[in-house]
Amino acid sequence: MAVAWIRVLFMVVCLFPVLVQCRIRHYKFNVVMNNTTKLCSSKPIVTVNGLFPGPTVSAREGDRVLIKVVNHVKYNLSIHWHGIRQIRTGWADGPAYITQCPIQPGQSYVYNFTVTGQRGTLWWHAHILWLRATVHGAIVILPKPGVPYPFPAPDKEVVVLLGEWWKSDVEAVIKEATKSGLAPNVSDAHTINGHPGPVSTCLTQRGFNLPVDTGKTYMLRVINAALNEELFFKIANHKLTVVEVDAAYVKPFKTDTILIAPGQTTNVLVKANQESGKYLVAVSPFMDAPISVDNVTATATLHYSTAVPSSVTTTLTAPPPQNATALATKFSDSLRSLNSKKYPAQVPSEVDHSLLFTIGLGVNPCATCVNGSRVVADINNVTFVMPKINLLQAHYFKISGVFTDDFPGKPIMPYNYTGTQPKNFATVKATKLYRLAYNSTVELVLQGTGMVVPENHPIHLHGFNFFVVGRGVGNFKKKDRKKFNLVDPVERNTVGVPSGGWTAIRFRADNPGVWFMHCHLEVHTTWGLKMAFVVDNGEGPNESILPPPPDFPKC
Ligand SMILES: *[C@@H]1O[C@H](CO)[C@@H](O)[C@H](O)[C@H]1NC(C)=O
Ligand SMILES: *[C@@H]1O[C@H](CO)[C@@H](O)[C@H](O)[C@H]1NC(C)=O
Ligand SMILES: *[C@@H]1O[C@H](CO)[C@@H](O)[C@H](O)[C@H]1NC(C)=O
Ligand SMILES: *[C@@H]1O[C@H](CO)[C@@H](O)[C@H](O)[C@H]1NC(C)=O
Ligand SMILES: *[C@@H]1O[C@H](CO)[C@@H](O)[C@H](O)[C@H]1NC(C)=O
Ligand SMILES: *[C@@H]1O[C@H](CO)[C@@H](O)[C@H](O)[C@H]1NC(C)=O
Ligand SMILES: *[C@@H]1O[C@H](CO)[C@@H](O)[C@H](O)[C@H]1NC(C)=O
Ligand SMILES: *[C@@H]1O[C@H](CO)[C@@H](O)[C@H](O)[C@H]1NC(C)=O
Numbered sequence: 001m002a003v004a005w006i007r008v009l010f011m012v013v014c015l016f017p018v019l020v021q022c023r024i025r026h027y028k029f030n031v032v033m034n035n036t037t038k039l040c041s042s043k044p045i046v047t048v049n050g051l052f053p054g055p056t057v058s059a060r061e062g063d064r065v066l067i068k069v070v071n072h073v074k075y076n077l078s079i080h081w082h083g084i085r086q087i088r089t090g091w092a093d094g095p096a097y098i099t100q101c102p103i104q105p106g107q108s109y110v111y112n113f114t115v116t117g118q119r120g121t122l123w124w125h126a127h128i129l130w131l132r133a134t135v136h137g138a139i140v141i142l143p144k145p146g147v148p149y150p151f152p153a154p155d156k157e158v159v160v161l162l163g164e165w166w167k168s169d170v171e172a173v174i175k176e177a178t179k180s181g182l183a184p185n186v187s188d189a190h191t192i193n194g195h196p197g198p199v200s201t202c203l204t205q206r207g208f209n210l211p212v213d214t215g216k217t218y219m220l221r222v223i224n225a226a227l228n229e230e231l232f233f234k235i236a237n238h239k240l241t242v243v244e245v246d247a248a249y250v251k252p253f254k255t256d257t258i259l260i261a262p263g264q265t266t267n268v269l270v271k272a273n274q275e276s277g278k279y280l281v282a283v284s285p286f287m288d289a290p291i292s293v294d295n296v297t298a299t300a301t302l303h304y305s306t307a308v309p310s311s312v313t314t315t316l317t318a319p320p321p322q323n324a325t326a327l328a329t330k331f332s333d334s335l336r337s338l339n340s341k342k343y344p345a346q347v348p349s350e351v352d353h354s355l356l357f358t359i360g361l362g363v364n365p366c367a368t369c370v371n372g373s374r375v376v377a378d379i380n381n382v383t384f385v386m387p388k389i390n391l392l393q394a395h396y397f398k399i400s401g402v403f404t405d406d407f408p409g410k411p412i413m414p415y416n417y418t419g420t421q422p423k424n425f426a427t428v429k430a431t432k433l434y435r436l437a438y439n440s441t442v443e444l445v446l447q448g449t450g451m452v453v454p455e456n457h458p459i460h461l462h463g464f465n466f467f468v469v470g471r472g473v474g475n476f477k478k479k480d481r482k483k484f485n486l487v488d489p490v491e492r493n494t495v496g497v498p499s500g501g502w503t504a505i506r507f508r509a510d511n512p513g514v515w516f517m518h519c520h521l522e523v524h525t526t527w528g529l530k531m532a533f534v535v536d537n538g539e540g541p542n543e544s545i546l547p548p549p550p551d552f553p554k555c
C-alpha cells in the first residue's frame with residue numbers, strides 16, 4: 001500500500017521534471033570474458049555482460065545514472081562516458097590515471113552522474129590500454145518528457161556502432177608495437193554492430209541487417225567506436241539527413257556519405273523511399289596521408305520488409321576512395337549548430353586564453369627498439385607521461401609531485417609547422433597541465449604538424465562541448481580569425497584537425513575539475529598525444545567539485 005502511494009507521488013512529482021530530480025537509472029556492468037563470440041575470428045574478448053557491442057545505456061535529459069562496474073577480468077579497468085559533461089562529477093569521467101585509479105581485478109565502482117543539458121547520442125568505452133576495442137556501447141539520451149525533437153519524429157530509432165576487429169588479441173598488438181617502437185598492426189576488418197559482412201579476412205560472413213518498411217523514417221544513431229580509423233558511412237540509393245552530432249542538434253542537411261571520426265556520433269534520418277529490395281550499407285576508411293590503414297570495407301544491408309529474400313539482388317554502392325579529402329572537407333563544412341531559440345549556440349565572444357597547440361608525431365631515442373628510436377606523439381612538443389595516481393585526486397587533495405601546471409600555451413620554438421620540418425624530431429616527456437580559472441573562456445587553435453608525416457587527428461576534450469569556429473589548410477594565421485564563425489558553429493566534443501592544417505575551437509571553462517584532451521586515434525594517445533586542463537573551483541559549492549565517492553578506486 002505504502003509502496004503504491006510512493007509510486008503515485010513519484011509520478012505526480014515527475015510531471016515537473018524541471019523542479020525535481022526525477023529518475024534514477026541503474027545499470028550493472030559485469031566486465032567478463034566472452035570466449036565464444038566467433039565473430040570475425042574466434043578469440044576470447046573482454047566484454048560488458050558478455051555482449052559485443054556492449055549494452056545501450058538509456059536515459060532522459062536530467063536523469064541521474066548509476067552504473068555499477070564489476071571487474072571480473074585480469075586487466076585493470078575504467079570506463080569513460082564519452083561526451084557526458086560530468087558537471088562537478090569528474091570522479092565519474094573515467095580515464096585511468098586522469099580522473100580515477102583503475103578498477104582492479106575483483107573490484108567494483110559505481111559511476112554516479114547526472115545528464116545535464118544534453119540529449120542525443122553519446123557512447124561509453126573502456127579508457128585504459130586498448131580495451132575499448134571490445135568494451136564499448138551506446139548512450140541514448142532522450143529529451144525531457146514531453147519535449148519533441150526539433151525535426152519530424154522518426155518512426156524508429158536504431159543504434160549503429162562501427163568498430164575495428166583484430167584477429168589477434170588487441171593487447172598483444174599494442175604490446176608488440178610498444179616494444180618495437182614502430183606503428184602497431186592495422187586491424188583485419190571493420191564491423192557494423194559487431195559484424196563485418198562477407199569479407200575474405202573473416203571467419204563469419206554475416207552482416208548486420210536493418211529491416212525497413214516502405215514510407216517509414218528511421219533515425220540511425222551512428223557511433224564510431226573504431227580505434228584508429230576515421231570512417232565513411234553510406235547507404236546505396238538513400239540520402240542521409242544529418243540532424244545531430246555529439247549530442248548537439250545541427251541544422252539538418254542531406255548527404256550521400258557521412259564522415260565520422262573515432263569518438264564522434266552522428267544521428268541521421270533515412271526515409272525508406274526506394275523500390276522494395278535490399279540496399280548495401282558500406283563503411284570504409286578515410287586516410288589522406290601516406291599511412292597504412294585497414295582498407296577492408298564492412299557491409300550491412302537495409303532490407304525492405306516487402307522484398308522476398310530469395311528473389312532480390314542487393315543494390316550496391318561503391319565506397320569513396322580512401323583519400324577523398326574534398327568529400328571529407330565538404331562534410332565537415334556542412335555542419336552548423338541548429339542555433340534556434342530553444343537551442344542557442346552560446347559561443348564565447350570574448351577570449352581569456354588564446355592558445356595555439358601543435359599536434360603531431362615525433363621520434364625519441366630508444367635503445368631497445370627496432371630502429372634505436374621510438375615513434376611518439378606530442379602537443380606543443382610535450383609527450384604526455386601518465387602519472388602513477390590520478391590527476392583529479394592530486395588536484396583535489398593538493399598532492400604535490402604528480403603534475404605541474406606549466407603546459408605551454410604556445411609552441412616554445414615556432415617553425416613552419418606544415419612546411420619544412422626541423423631536423424630534430426625529439427620531444428619533452430612530462431606530465432604538464434594547463435590551468436584555467438572557473439568560467440574563463442578559451443580559444444584553442446589546434447595546428448597539425450608535418451613531423452614524420454602530416455595526418456588527420458580527431459581531438460577529444462572531456463568535460464566540455466566546444467564550438468568549432470574555424471578550420472583551414474597550412475599554418476593558422478592571425479587574419480584567419482576574421483573568418484571565424486561565431487554565430488552558428490557546430491558544437492561537439494571531438495573534432496578532426498585536417499592533415500597539414502588547423503582547427504580552431506572555443507569553450508567556456510564552466511566545469512571545475514581535471515579534463516583530459518587527446519587524439520582519439522588510440523595509437524596516438526598511446527604515443528603521448530594528450531594533455532589535461534585543470535579548472536579551478538569558482539565561488540561556493542555550486543561551482544566546486546563534489547567530494548569523491550566512498551568507493552572511489554585506490555592506486
Ligand atoms: C573464458 O576463458 C577464461 C580463460 O581461460 C576463463 O577464466 C573464463 O572462465 C572463461 N569464461 C567463460 C565465460 O567461459
Ligand atoms: C558471447 O557472444 C556470443 C555472440 O557474439 C553470444 O551469443 C554469447 O551469448 C556470448 N556469451 C556469453 C557467455 O555471454
Ligand atoms: C550520487 O551522487 C549524489 C551527489 O551528487 C549523491 O547525493 C548520491 O547519494 C550518490 N548516489 C550513490 C548511489 O552513490
Ligand atoms: C603483426 O603483423 C605481423 C606481420 O603480418 C605478424 O607477423 C605479427 O604476428 C602481427 N602481430 C600481432 C600481435 O598480431
Ligand atoms: C588494401 O591494402 C592491401 C595492403 O596494403 C593492398 O594489397 C590491397 O590492394 C588494398 N585493397 C584495396 C581495395 O585498396
Ligand atoms: C587518391 O589515390 C588514388 C589511388 O592511389 C590516386 O590515383 C589519386 O591521385 C589520389 N587522389 C588524391 C586527391 O590525392
Ligand atoms: C624503422 O624500421 C623499419 C623496419 O625495420 C623500417 O621499415 C623503417 O624505415 C625504419 N624507420 C626509420 C625512421 O628508420
Ligand atoms: C611554410 O611552408 C609552406 C610549404 O613549403 C610554404 O608554402 C609556406 O610559404 C611556408 N610559410 C612560411 C611562413 O614560410
Ligand SMILES: *[C@@H]1O[C@H](CO)[C@@H](O)[C@H](O)[C@H]1NC(C)=O
Binds near residue numbers: 422424
Ligand atoms: C622539443 O624538445 C626537444 C627536447 O628538449 C628539443 O630537442 C626539440 O628541439 C624541441 N622541438 C621543438 C619543435 O620544440
Ligand SMILES: *[C@@H]1O[C@H](CO)[C@@H](O)[C@H](O)[C@H]1NC(C)=O
Binds near residue numbers: 439
Ligand atoms: C560566466 O561569465 C559570463 C560572461 O562573463 C557571465 O555572464 C556568467 O554569469 C558567468 N557565469 C558564472 C556562473 O559565473
Ligand SMILES: *[C@@H]1O[C@H](CO)[C@@H](O)[C@H](O)[C@H]1NC(C)=O
Binds near residue numbers: 540
Ligand atoms: C546552487 O544550486 C541550487 C540548485 O540549482 C540552487 O537552489 C542554490 O540556490 C544554488 N546555491 C548557490 C549558493 O548559488
Ligand SMILES: *[C@@H]1O[C@H](CO)[C@@H](O)[C@H](O)[C@H]1NC(C)=O
Binds near residue numbers: 102104388554555
Ligand atoms: C593496476 O593498477 C594498480 C593501481 O594503479 C597498479 O598498481 C597495478 O600495477 C596495475 N596492474 C597492472 C597489471 O597494470
Ligand SMILES: [Cu+2]
Binds near residue numbers: 458521525529
Ligand atoms: Cu592523432
